[in-house]
Amino acid sequence: MTIANNTVNPSAEVERTDLITVTIDDIEVKVPKNTLLIRAAEQIGIQIPRFCDHPLLDPVGACRQCLVEITDAGNGRGMPKPQASCTITVADGMVVRTQVSSPVANKAQHGNMEFLLINHPLDCPVCDKGGECPLQNQAMSNGYGESRFHEVKRTFPKPINISAEVLLDRERCVLCARCTRFSEQIAGDPFIALVERGALQQVGIYEKEPFESYFSGNTIQICPVGALTSAAYRFRSRPFDLVSVPSVAEHDSSGAAIRVDYRRGKVMRRLAGDDPEVNEEWISDKDRFAFNYATTGDRLTHPMIREDGELRPASWPEALTFAGQKLTAARGNAAVLTGGRLTLEDSYAYSKFARVVLGTNDIDFRSRPHSAEEVDFLAAAVAGTGLGTTFSDLEKAGSVLLVGFEPEEEAPAVFLRLRKGVRAHGTKVFSVAAYASRGVEKLDGVVVQASPGTEAALLADLGSAGEAGSAARAALGSDSIIIVGERLASVPGGYSTALRLALDTGAQLAWIPRRAGDRAALEAGCLPGLLPGGRLVTDPQARVDLQAAWGVDSLPSNVGKDLTEILAAAGSLDALVVAGVEIDDLPDPAAALAALEAAPFVVSFEVRKSQVTEYADVVFPVVPPAEKDGTFVNWEGRERSFPVVLKVAAAMPDVRALAALAQEMDRSLGFSTPAGAKKEYDELGRWDGDRAQEPTYQAGPSLGAFDSTRLATWRMLIDDSRANDGEPHLTATARTPVARISLTTARRVGVVDADELVVSTDAGSIRLPVVITPMPDNVVWLPTNSADSHVRRSLHADHGSIVTIAGGNA
Amino acid sequence: MASVKESLWDPVAGFGVTFRTMFRKVFTEEYPFEKKPTAPRFHGRHQLNRWPDGLEKCIGCELCAWACPADAIYVEGADNTEGGRFSPGERYGRVYQINYLRCILCGLCIEACPTRALTMTNEYELADRTRESLIYEKKDLLAPMLPGMQEPPHDMQLGATEKDYYLGLTGSVVPAEGGDAK
Numbered sequence: 001m002t003i004a005n006n007t008v009n010p011s012a013e014v015e016r017t018d019l020i021t022v023t024i025d026d027i028e029v030k031v032p033k034n035t036l037l038i039r040a041a042e043q044i045g046i047q048i049p050r051f052c053d054h055p056l057l058d059p060v061g062a063c064r065q066c067l068v069e070i071t072d073a074g075n076g077r078g079m080p081k082p083q084a085s086c087t088i089t090v091a092d093g094m095v096v097r098t099q100v101s102s103p104v105a106n107k108a109q110h111g112n113m114e115f116l117l118i119n120h121p122l123d124c125p126v127c128d129k130g131g132e133c134p135l136q137n138q139a140m141s142n143g144y145g146e147s148r149f150h151e152v153k154r155t156f157p158k159p160i161n162i163s164a165e166v167l168l169d170r171e172r173c174v175l176c177a178r179c180t181r182f183s184e185q186i187a188g189d190p191f192i193a194l195v196e197r198g199a200l201q202q203v204g205i206y207e208k209e210p211f212e213s214y215f216s217g218n219t220i221q222i223c224p225v226g227a228l229t230s231a232a233y234r235f236r237s238r239p240f241d242l243v244s245v246p247s248v249a250e251h252d253s254s255g256a257a258i259r260v261d262y263r264r265g266k267v268m269r270r271l272a273g274d275d276p277e278v279n280e281e282w283i284s285d286k287d288r289f290a291f292n293y294a295t296t297g298d299r300l301t302h303p304m305i306r307e308d309g310e311l312r313p314a315s316w317p318e319a320l321t322f323a324g325q326k327l328t329a330a331r332g333n334a335a336v337l338t339g340g341r342l343t344l345e346d347s348y349a350y351s352k353f354a355r356v357v358l359g360t361n362d363i364d365f366r367s368r369p370h371s372a373e374e375v376d377f378l379a380a381a382v383a384g385t386g387l388g389t390t391f392s393d394l395e396k397a398g399s400v401l402l403v404g405f406e407p408e409e410e411a412p413a414v415f416l417r418l419r420k421g422v423r424a425h426g427t428k429v430f431s432v433a434a435y436a437s438r439g440v441e442k443l444d445g446v447v448v449q450a451s452p453g454t455e456a457a458l459l460a461d462l463g464s465a466g467e468a469g470s471a472a473r474a475a476l477g478s479d480s481i482i483i484v485g486e487r488l489a490s491v492p493g494g495y496s497t498a499l500r501l502a503l504d505t506g507a508q509l510a511w512i513p514r515r516a517g518d519r520a521a522l523e524a525g526c527l528p529g530l531l532p533g534g535r536l537v538t539d540p541q542a543r544v545d546l547q548a549a550w551g552v553d554s555l556p557s558n559v560g561k562d563l564t565e566i567l568a569a570a571g572s573l574d575a576l577v578v579a580g581v582e583i584d585d586l587p588d589p590a591a592a593l594a595a596l597e598a599a600p601f602v603v604s605f606e607v608r609k610s611q612v613t614e615y616a617d618v619v620f621p622v623v624p625p626a627e628k629d630g631t632f633v634n635w636e637g638r639e640r641s642f643p644v645v646l647k648v649a650a651a652m653p654d655v656r657a658l659a660a661l662a663q664e665m666d667r668s669l670g671f672s673t674p675a676g677a678k679k680e681y682d683e684l685g686r687w688d689g690d691r692a693q694e695p696t697y698q699a700g701p702s703l704g705a706f707d708s709t710r711l712a713t714w715r716m717l718i719d720d721s722r723a724n725d726g727e728p729h730l731t732a733t734a735r736t737p738v739a740r741i742s743l744t745t746a747r748r749v750g751v752v753d754a755d756e757l758v759v760s761t762d763a764g765s766i767r768l769p770v771v772i773t774p775m776p777d778n779v780v781w782l783p784t785n786s787a788d789s790h791v792r793r794s795l796h797a798d799h800g801s802i803v804t805i806a807g808g809n810a
Numbered sequence: 811m812a813s814v815k816e817s818l819w820d821p822v823a824g825f826g827v828t829f830r831t832m833f834r835k836v837f838t839e840e841y842p843f844e845k846k847p848t849a850p851r852f853h854g855r856h857q858l859n860r861w862p863d864g865l866e867k868c869i870g871c872e873l874c875a876w877a878c879p880a881d882a883i884y885v886e887g888a889d890n891t892e893g894g895r896f897s898p899g900e901r902y903g904r905v906y907q908i909n910y911l912r913c914i915l916c917g918l919c920i921e922a923c924p925t926r927a928l929t930m931t932n933e934y935e936l937a938d939r940t941r942e943s944l945i946y947e948k949k950d951l952l953a954p955m956l957p958g959m960q961e962p963p964h965d966m967q968l969g970a971t972e973k974d975y976y977l978g979l980t981g982s983v984v985p986a987e988g989g990d991a992k
Contacts, residue, residue: 125871125924126901158900235887235901238872 020092022074025101037085038066041098048098049109049138051116051224052176053086056280058185061087063116063176065138067108069097082108099142106142113143119154119199120225121171122147129226131239135174154199162192162203163211164732165231165289166220170202173227179203179219186282188419188442189213203227212733214412214717217288218281221271231729232289233269237261246273247642248632249287250341250516250625251723254413255634256283260291260626260645267291267626267645278391278634284412285730286717291626292726298609300621311619316652316660323618324664326601327358330574331665335362335566338526339580340515343630344639345677346654347517347524349669350579351532353658356552357667358577361528361537361560365521367581368514369490369798370563375529376695377495382511383522384534384686387637389481389510395421399475401507402431403498404455404799405485408439409717410514411635414483418443430472432458434712435740435775448472451776452712453800456493456699459501480507486514487714490799493699503694512635514715520633524681528560535687542687549684550670570595578612579605579622579654582722584785584793590763591796605654608722620657628653630674641678708778708802709745711759713791715784737786739766740773741805745780749807756808763796767808780805848932853915855933856908858951859926862978863967864959866896866952867927870903874919874928882912883919894963898975903927906948910936 019030024041031040036059038048051063067082074091082105085096099106117139124130159167177194180203184190191211195204205211220228242261249256249270257273270291272283303319304311314322327334336354338347347365354363366374382388394400394417407415421427422443429445431437432455436447448468450458458465463473476482482502488494502509513519525532535542543555561569564587570576576599586592596602596615604616607624627648631641644651659672671677718724718734739757741749751757757770759780766782766789775781780803784791797803839846848854859867870887888904896902920928938944955961969975 123899125873126869126899130871131876235870235889237886238876240876241872 020090022090022092022094022096024096025098031090034089037068037088037090037094037096040090041068041085041096046098046100048085049113049142050086051134051138051174052178054178054181054222056186056282057178057181059087060177060181063174064112065109065116065142067105067112068099069102069105069108071095071097109142110144113139114148116174117143117147118149119171120174121153121155123172127169127172127226128229128234129223133226134224156202159229161231162205162228163213163216165285165729166211166216167229167231167234168203169227169229172225173203174225175201176224178222178224179228182215182219182222183211183213185423186416186419187213187215187218189215192219212735214284214286214408214733215282215416216733217285218272218283222281230269230289232727237263237268242268245643245645247626247645248640249283250632251286251290252284252411252413253513253516253518253635254279254411255516255632255636255638255640256287256413257640258283258287262646265646265648266295278636278638278640279413280416282413282416284717285733286412286724289727289730290724293723294607294624294626296608296726300606300609300613300619302621304616304619306617311613311616319618319620320660320664323603323620324661326617327575327577327603327661328665330358330601332359333573334358334360334575334577335561335569335573336360336364336526336577337367337563337566337579337581338363338365338521339367339582340365340513340518340521341580342517342521342654343625343628343674344520344524344633344681345630345674346579347521347526348532348677348681349655349658349671350577351521351525352550352669353577353662355525355531355555356550356669357662357665358575359556361556361558362566362573363526363560364528364563364566365518365526366489366563367585368486369587371489371492372562373492373495373695373697374489375527375562376692376697377499378511378522378527379530379534379536379692380694381499381509382519383530384691385637386686389508390636390638391417393508394418394481395427396425396479397421397427397481397508398477398479399428399430399472399481401472401476401480401482402429402433402440402445403459403482403484404432404488404491404494405483405512406433406437406439406714407483407512408437408442409714410485411512412717414512414635415439415443428475430468430475432472434779434781435773446471449774449776451779452710453491453700455488455491456497459494459497460699462501476501476505476507478506480505482507482509484509484511486518487799491700493697496695496697497699499694500696510635516632516634519635519637520631523633523637528562531555532681533684533686534691536690536692539690541689545687545689546684567592567595571598571600573599575599575601575603577603577605578616580607581610581612583611584790587792587798588796589793605657610722620661621652622654622657623648623651627651628674631678709805710779711791711795711797711799711801711803712775712779712781713784713797713799716786719783719786720790721785734786735783737768737783737789738771739768739789740771740775740781742775742777742779743772744777745805746770746772749805751807758806758808759795760804760806761795761797761801764794766791766794848934850932852930852932852934853917854931855910855936856919856946856951857929857931857953858903858906858948859929859953860955860959861898861968861975862956862958864955864964865898865962865966866902867925868903868906869897869899869901869925869927870906871901871924873922873924877918877922878913879916879918880912880914882909882914883907884909895965896962898966898972903948906951908946908951910944910946911941 018033021030027044029044041048048066050066061084066085068085070079070083072095074094099109156170158169162168180192191209220230242263245260247258247260249258256279257275259271259273261269270288272281274281303314305314338350429443431440431445432448432450446468462469484498529537537559583589583592602616604612604619605622626645629644631639655674655677659669662669724731751770753772754769759766782791783789872885875883875885884907885903886905887901
């Protein structure tokens, strides 16, 4: 999705000239300057025991386990005492002896291990870390087998909650400070710290501010002992009876690498995988803990057919035949809604099913606010462009302008990488938003305040949008990246203006959707005007190309209806196929329900019972990502394939169910497995012909103040999403929902901080405590889908809508 | 042509062994009518032991399951809570199963057990007609209640401190959490 002219990547294999030579255990090794000794030793396969050292955290030298003897510091003199190899950088001509060849280093390490174990409870059989514990392993490899300490050990009450999902056992802690350094350096949530001194030193929390972080799960994973454990995984199983499968997280568009551990057909936990190109070694708590949603008891297990108004269980062949007959009759007048959670293979199957089997272009994956402009923008700048802006680009960018995008809430991996850029490369972050969210504050970001709906007008003349705006405009250049989020779809002219700004300044433009399946659905052509691989429906050559590849005589040539139009026309459609759409995500849930009611025939492909199930005439149960293989395409355009984790007999991914349904309708999809779909998709390739013109929509209302109050809103990472079901510890860490207004607005309404504010429309109202925030006047911000604040369901409103506000006592 | 020895002597010579043996000590056992005690360290059916107050010694650590070469043991741990204490400490074995169709009675599991919760009895009559009946659950494996024991869940009832508890120093009933050392 690069629109850039500056994509010349410096060759990765540059000849290093600043290499210096050190001798470790009589082996010479050449490493770059400023390499830590412990890393240099790793390069020649010498493992120095360590606890506090972590390649992605700043060195601290807290645990003292990595002591080595330096017989020559590079200046001909040795160091008198053993040194911590995790904090010492190499010097030319240095001679180092580790525990392998030095009795001094070996004894120092043994002695240090004995010290660390003095107050350690040695309750390994009870401890969740037992079996995968660096302390356990290194005590065996680099410690005395027996303890000489027979006195009373220091004890603490255990365990204590430092957040709803992280438990702390202070007896086990070796004070390596990995968790506190992670929280401070990586996540930017320094709510835990080492407190007290001496034997009583411990990890502590600020009483006033709980450890509310979206990344707290990572501290559990990097803890080298069992001091931090997870409430969800507590005593669930032991590492040695888990089967681990590398996979990809399905909760956001980053495609974070994860590791899924299961036992006896049930996922027990998920850990961060290690992918330096994408998420490094970190994942958000949602990716880590939200996996119980498929096992909460409302899973669909067999197909169902509606008979006399009631759904009754049916066999697959019966349901397929029934749905097949109805859909055959509806051919040419049916529509498909695919949500944004599907894999590339599933999306491709729906896309082909709509065109080839149903003969329609009425297909839309956007189960959220959307616009025609968005389609034009995606067709022109994103679809079929392959790998564009990457995580590494974000890290190295000179400046990043966020428009309608909250990185911490919508794509946590992007947030972490931006933060790394801010810390390491001085990346400047600007955000066009209603107020500075905590995520933007942690990026040292500058907010260019924009009332909802005026973002486009502001972007069009960014330089004159106050001090922040002119700073943002001045910082934009060829090393800049403009990130647009899905929220911009509700701003007229938003995408067009952002694209123009990118072209004017030479900045790269990246579209970062919120859902894991959005980019894949786009590439697979789940849009009314777009075919797979970025082919335009309106381009006869592209259609002919696709007809040849698919072996069909013709494809529908008119641009289809988008989600809103499909729902509006539901009564006149003959059939509606709905896959993985959550009604409350839609712009107008009430209208959507009415549309489902009006539609004569509804086919639902779902994992769990949903609101759609209640209106469906045929329900096909499909499997969640853990039970199928597939590919997510992340926002970079990178394909993230994952294998089956839980092997279930006769698992029905969407692809397989659709292939069977097509068979019933005397058409063939040409594949019946995800692997087959992927193969065909790859053979089809991206369209190399003419691309769509960039959209030139006009920006909406300009910067002037309005009389009425506008709603600004975005979704929180941990909210009332059904993906978080079954994981109470996770949902307990959700941020407390509040309403935000400016001081002037508060005075107008007559409320002060912490008072209740009532936000209402004709459809309903939301009552939340108010927080007075520096933001534009006559704007109220609400979380979109949090507890007590379901903006779409309660208000039928969205970003930019006009609402009424009043004090809670009014 | 067979010799005289071959045709007359050889057919009855074999009965000499039979005849001699009739006057010797009998080796066969009259099982199941007479049951002889096994050797004291015979590897028989497992038993999950208890502390003298009735709490279970098993902490659900699964080391027995790990050690098992036949994959015959299945354990799930769980958290001891304020109102539901089954073992001293934080963790107890909520599910404990031994599949005697798989078990080879090698005893590696009892060597692995860190709390001596799992030991083997001398009971060797492990035969039945169904698979289900040969998968022993925790209730089948737990040691019987002896006098002075109380069925868990209940609080730790021995010694003034946790240390006393484990050393078996009986005394006053422990308060719920910690308590003073002396």
